[in-house]
Amino acid sequence: MDQIKIGKFISTRRKEKQLTQQDLAEKLNITNRAISKWENGFCLPDVGIIPELCKILDITINDLFSGETVDMKDNEKKLEENLLEMARIKEQQDKELLSLEIFIGIIISVFLLICVFTASFIIMPNWLRILLMIIGFITFVIGIVFAIRIEQIAGYYECSNCHHKYVPNYKSVLLAIHSGRTRYMKCPKCAKKSWHKKIISK
Numbered sequence: 001m002d003q004i005k006i007g008k009f010i011s012t013r014r015k016e017k018q019l020t021q022q023d024l025a026e027k028l029n030i031t032n033r034a035i036s037k038w039e040n041g042f043c044l045p046d047v048g049i050i051p052e053l054c055k056i057l058d059i060t061i062n063d064l065f066s067g068e069t070v071d072m073k074d075n076e077k078k079l080e081e082n083l084l085e086m087a088r089i090k091e092q093q094d095k096e097l098l099s100l101e102i103f104i105g106i107i108i109s110v111f112l113l114i115c116v117f118t119a120s121f122i123i124m125p126n127w128l129r130i131l132l133m134i135i136g137f138i139t140f141v142i143g144i145v146f147a148i149r150i151e152q153i154a155g156y157y158e159c160s161n162c163h164h165k166y167v168p169n170y171k172s173v174l175l176a177i178h179s180g181r182t183r184y185m186k187c188p189k190c191a192k193k194s195w196h197k198k199i200i201s202k
């Protein structure tokens with residue numbers, strides 16, 4: 001909140017209403033020094049006084065805190081624009097996350113294959129073979145855990161029965177049978193089990 005701007009706004013509205021600082025102070029039952037402080041941007045009116053002040057100045061509380069008359073139509077339009085922009089950014093981020101999931105999948109699979117092949121066909125002590133296999137599998141499992149986490153939070157799943165779109169919990173995504181990104185899960189809305197497709201936008 002811009003105190004200077006609010007102060008100037010109070011001053012302008014007071015003059016438009018043809019009130020002196022003294023007039024306004026008397027109406028609000030306070031000292032004119034307080035009014036002078038607000039108008040110079042040193043402090044804001046007390047919360048208890050604000051409704052009465054807005055009534056006298058013929059402004060809304062939103063106007064007062066904005067330091068200008070806010071056009072309600074513009075306000076809604078601006079809000080809508082911001083919401084749309086936020087939805088667009090989320091979609092973009094979700095798409096990037098899902099690409100990252102594929103990338104993780106490829107990397108861990110290739111790494112596992114390299115570990116298994118090296119351990120199987122290169123001459124080395126047995127303990128090293130076992131260690132290589134273990135490293136390969138552990139990396140694979142960690143990668144899968146991350147990939148499923150991404151799949152859980154990016155975008156939504158859509159119930160094929162009632163078309164409810166939702167973000168499931170980690171456990172249900174982890175335990176569901178799947179074909180690609182489509183998973184056989186229980187819908188939180190209609191409670192029926194069916195194949196739920198991954199979608200980006202709601």
Ligand SMILES: [Zn+2]
Pocket residue numbers: 159160161162163164187188189190191192
């Ligand atoms: Zn459903």
